[in-house]
Amino acid sequence: MSRPVALFRNEMLKTFKRLATWVTLGLFSFIVFMNFGDEYLGARKDPERTFALPDAWPKIFGDGAFVGLVFGTVLLILMVAGEFSWRTARQNVIDGLSKGRWYWAKTILIPMLAVVFIGELTVVGGFFAYLGTDASAVSGPLMGATQWAAIGGLMLGFMLLASMGFAAAMAIRSQGPAMAVWFFYIGFGERLLLGGLSQLGEWIRPALRFAPFSTVQGGLANYLQWDPVALQRATERAIEAERTPPEIWDGGTLLITAVAWLAFFVVGSFLWFRRRDL
Amino acid sequence: MPVIQTTDLTKHFRKTRAVNGISFEVEEGQIFGFLGPNGSGKTTTIGMLLGIITPTRGSVSLFGGSGAAELHAARQRIGATLETPNFYPYLSGWDNLRIVANVKGKTKKEMEEVLDIVGLAKRKRTKFKAFSLGMKQRLALAATMLGDPELIILDEPANGLDPEGMREVRHVIQELAERGKTIFLSSHLLWEVERTCTHVAIIKEGEIIRQDSVKEITAETILAGLRSDDLPALRRMVESFPGTVSARVAEDTVVAELAEEDLAGLNHYLADRGVYVSHLALQQLTLEDVFMELTGAADDGMGEVA
Numbered sequence: 001m002s003r004p005v006a007l008f009r010n011e012m013l014k015t016f017k018r019l020a021t022w023v024t025l026g027l028f029s030f031i032v033f034m035n036f037g038d039e040y041l042g043a044r045k046d047p048e049r050t051f052a053l054p055d056a057w058p059k060i061f062g063d064g065a066f067v068g069l070v071f072g073t074v075l076l077i078l079m080v081a082g083e084f085s086w087r088t089a090r091q092n093v094i095d096g097l098s099k100g101r102w103y104w105a106k107t108i109l110i111p112m113l114a115v116v117f118i119g120e121l122t123v124v125g126g127f128f129a130y131l132g133t134d135a136s137a138v139s140g141p142l143m144g145a146t147q148w149a150a151i152g153g154l155m156l157g158f159m160l161l162a163s164m165g166f167a168a169a170m171a172i173r174s175q176g177p178a179m180a181v182w183f184f185y186i187g188f189g190e191r192l193l194l195g196g197l198s199q200l201g202e203w204i205r206p207a208l209r210f211a212p213f214s215t216v217q218g219g220l221a222n223y224l225q226w227d228p229v230a231l232q233r234a235t236e237r238a239i240e241a242e243r244t245p246p247e248i249w250d251g252g253t254l255l256i257t258a259v260a261w262l263a264f265f266v267v268g269s270f271l272w273f274r275r276r277d278l
Numbered sequence: 279m280p281v282i283q284t285t286d287l288t289k290h291f292r293k294t295r296a297v298n299g300i301s302f303e304v305e306e307g308q309i310f311g312f313l314g315p316n317g318s319g320k321t322t323t324i325g326m327l328l329g330i331i332t333p334t335r336g337s338v339s340l341f342g343g344s345g346a347a348e349l350h351a352a353r354q355r356i357g358a359t360l361e362t363p364n365f366y367p368y369l370s371g372w373d374n375l376r377i378v379a380n381v382k383g384k385t386k387k388e389m390e391e392v393l394d395i396v397g398l399a400k401r402k403r404t405k406f407k408a409f410s411l412g413m414k415q416r417l418a419l420a421a422t423m424l425g426d427p428e429l430i431i432l433d434e435p436a437n438g439l440d441p442e443g444m445r446e447v448r449h450v451i452q453e454l455a456e457r458g459k460t461i462f463l464s465s466h467l468l469w470e471v472e473r474t475c476t477h478v479a480i481i482k483e484g485e486i487i488r489q490d491s492v493k494e495i496t497a498e499t500i501l502a503g504l505r506s507d508d509l510p511a512l513r514r515m516v517e518s519f520p521g522t523v524s525a526r527v528a529e530d531t532v533v534a535e536l537a538e539e540d541l542a543g544l545n546h547y548l549a550d551r552g553v554y555v556s557h558l559a560l561q562q563l564t565l566e567d568v569f570m571e572l573t574g575a576a577d578d579g580m581g582e583v584a
Contacts, residue, residue, distance in 0.1 A: 006380040013377060018368050091364035094328050095381045095421070096354050278330040 007097075007105040015109065020078050025116070028071040032121060035064055036128035043132050052133040053126070053142040058223045058230055060125030061150050065221055068117035069158050073165040076109055077178050080166055084173035090278040099278070103170075103270050110166060110266075114158040122151060150226040156258050157220030160212060161186065163262050167269035186213050212261045219249040220258055279342045281306050281429050281460045282327060286336035289322050296322040298484035299336065304462055304477070309455050311475035311492070312464040313565075315573055319484040320464045321361055324433055327462075328358055340429070354382075357427035361434065363418035367407035371398055371417050374406055375424065382425040392420040395450065411438035419450060430454060431462045436470055448474055472496070472565040482573045496563045500539050504532045504548075505557035515553045519544055533561060 015021050036051075039059065043051035051059070083089040083106070092102050126143065133142065164185065169178040190213040198205055209218060224231045225248045235245040249257075282304040289297040297319040304310045314320045325331035327338055329349060337344050340352035365374040375389050393399045396416040401409075409417065415435060422430055435451070436444045444467075451474055455461055465471050471478060472492060479489035488495065506512045509527055516525045516534045521543060523535040536544070545558055 003383070006383065010377050010380050013369070013373060014366060017373060086366060087362075087364040088366055090330050090360065092377075092381060093330050094358050094360060095378050097381050098350055277325070277332060 003101075007101065008108060011105055011108050011112075015079060015112075018079070021075060024071050024075045024078075025120075028068060028117065029120065029124070031067055032064060032124045036060070036125045040128040040132050050132070051129055053129045054138065054140065054144070054147070056125070056129035056132075057143075057147050057150065058227070060121065060129065061147075061154060061221075061223045064121055064125065065118065065154050065157075068121050069161055069216075069221075072113040072117040072158060073162045073182060074179060076113055076162050077165045077169045077182065078175055079109055080106060080169035081173060081175040081178050085175065093278055099274055100270075103273055107166070107266060110159050110162050111155075113162060114155045118151060118154045118158055121154075146227045146229075150223055153220040153222075153226055156255075156262075157216040160220070160258050160262050160265075161216055163265035164212060167265040170269040170273050190214065210257050212265075215254070215257050215261060218247075219254045222248065224248055225251075225254070279306075280304060280339070281308075281341060282310075282462065283339040284323075284327070284336065285339075287323065287326060287333055287338065288335040289319075289326060289331060290334045295484050297326070297333075300481065300484070300486045301336075302479050302486060302489055304460060306460050307455075307458055308477050309451065309461045309463060309475045311471035311478040312462060312481065313466070313468065313471060313478060313569060314481035316466070318481045318573075320481060321433060322484075323481070324358070324360055324431060324462075324464060327431065328356070328360065329353055330360075355427055356429045356431060357422035357425065358431035359418040359422055359433055359435065360431075362437070363414040365406045365414070365417065365421075368405065370403050370405055371409065371413075372402040374417065375402075375421060378421045378424055384425050388424060392423045395423065396420045397446070412440060412443040415439055415443070415447070419447065423450075423454070427459070429460045429462065431464075433464045434466070435463070436465060436467055444470065468564070468566040468569055478565065480569060480572055487572050488568070492565060495568050496565060499563045499568075500536045501561040501563050501567075502534045502536055502541060502544065503557065503559055503561040504534065504544075504555050505530060506532075506553065506555045512548075512553060512555070515548055515551055516544070519547050531557070 039049075039051040039056070043049045050056075083092075089102060093099055097105070130142070135142070165178070165182040168181045169175070172178040172181065190211050194208045194211055194214070197208060208214065219225055224234055224246050231246065231248060238245040280303040282302075284303075285301050286299045287297060287301065288295075288299050300319075300323065312320055312323070322331060326333050327340070338349065340349055341355060343349060343352050366377070369377075371393070372389070375393065379385070379389050390399065393402055396419050398413060398416055398420060401413065404413075406414065406417070415438060419432075419435060422432065432451070436447050439447060448470065451461060451463070463471065463475060475492055477489070477491050478495060479486050481487070504512060504516060509530070509532060513525050513527055513532045516522055516532055519534075521537050521540055523537055525532055525534040527533075534544075539560065541558060541560065545555070548555060
């Protein structure tokens with residue numbers, strides 16, 4: 001067995017034999033099933049409500065995605081910080097892994113959890129919406145390039161925010177405090193920080209949308225970013241209601257910003273980790 | 279070529295000097311005891327040998343290599359545990375060993391073999407958190423032995439073990455030594471070290487204060503044990519004997535360090551002064567005696583090291 005495959009198998013063993021993994025996934029599944037099940041049953045009882053493909057995708061990739069992101073990052077923090085509280089990170093290195101290999105093996109969890117949580121959201125949401133879909137009445141595909149782009153955006157958004165949790169767990173090395181720091185940042189910290197920075201003057205305000213959580217909330221996890229038809233409808237509705245039309249990012253800028261933040265958190269925490277004793 | 283060689287190895291944690299310029303060598307086939315009171319720098323030193331703590335100054339050479347790549351390669355030839363056994367509590371003994379085997383590139387057959395050696399084969403499916411401390415220590419020993427390493431570094435391997443467990447660990451260590459392994463053993467159980475080790479280094483406050491073979495260390499001092507009804511008077515009289523280097527009372531015996539092995543002369547000297555002893559015999563110096571004398575452990579309230 002080659003070394004990367006062996007390390008991947010180790011991470012799978014550590015993750016899927018841990019009760020916390022199944023509790024987190026179970027809770028998320030419960031929420032997702034209840035939410036989309038309710039949408040499906042509601043649409044069957046009330047003809048005014050609809051939950052059918054492809055119109056249901058904005059709902060599926062809406063608030064539920066953030067729940068998945070929170071659960072996934074909590075699990076990631078538990079998995080990473082646990083290695084320090086049990087001193088198994090140290091033992092893995094003593095057993096022959098270099099610090100670098102140990103670190104990069106751990107980063108496997110970031111995309112893996114993104115696939116698990118966003119995948120489950122898509123499959124369960126898509127399943128309930130499909131049950132309410134009259135396929136013969138739909139002219140186009142039930143799931144097209146727009147939805148794949150939205151899934152890609154959610155995955156990248158998941159990885160960006162999870163990488164912040166990952167960096168917190170690597171730096172703090174303790175589960176509770178790392179979670180507290182992460183929750184504080186996405187709950188209030190960034191808003192407080194941006195509020196403070198905006199006082200510096202008008203010139204800085206355009207740059208504030210590039211903050212990590214804003215990049216996810218306003219860009220990557222925003223369904224309108226990926227669906228031009230839904231964007232047009234939302235713009236028309238906003239104009240009718242005399243509200244400000246929704247704004248979206250330039251696709252290239254959004255991608256570069258997200259990847260830059262992801263690299264910043266993953267590479268930055270690696271450089272910090274490498275300097276410290278285990 | 280020494281298996282381990284350190285030169286001026288130093289580690290400072292902010293203002294604390296945990297290890298201060300220590301140099302020692304461990305030759306192939308030695309069972310090297312590394313002794314010191316709690317907080318003396320043993321674990322920090324081992325951490326630097328294993329590459330999990332970066333030295334502030336000085337160098338480590340393993341199997342003759344001291345560059346980063348050489349050290350990483352050399353560490354593949356080492357099996358080690360540091361402080362407590364460190365495993366995933368929610369995994370079974372077998373799954374924990376699988377993780378080590380995957381890192382070391384070892385097979386299931388080799389895993390079975392080491393579990394057999396430490397007597398955990400029947401409990402391998404039990405979760406690590408349900409293991410007794412002795413079982414945890416044995417699993418750590420199994421993980422250490424996996425892959426047949428040339429150098430084995432054990433930090434307090436007998437911690438928490440009952441006498442039977444200690445005997446088993448000693449047996450495993452001796453078996454490994456017989457197979458030509460070099461063993462670096464840190465312990466505060468001095469009698470265990472004395473029974474097991476061929477060489478020893480004593481560290482105190484981050485500095486090595488003595489290193490030699492166990493035989494040399496324990497043989498170079500001549501001790502006599504004396505008993506009588508009046509121990510304080512006996513001690514005063516022994517101290518006045520010209521051939522006495524020092525004398526102290528240990529329980530019901532006066533222990534005298536003599537410049538020469540002249541028990542007859544000492545007995546004569548005491549009898550001439552009206553002091554008659556009920557017991558007079560040469561005493562073998564133990565590692566514990568040397569350790570206590572060098573570290574002042576008893577004076578510092580560190581009697582537990584004995």
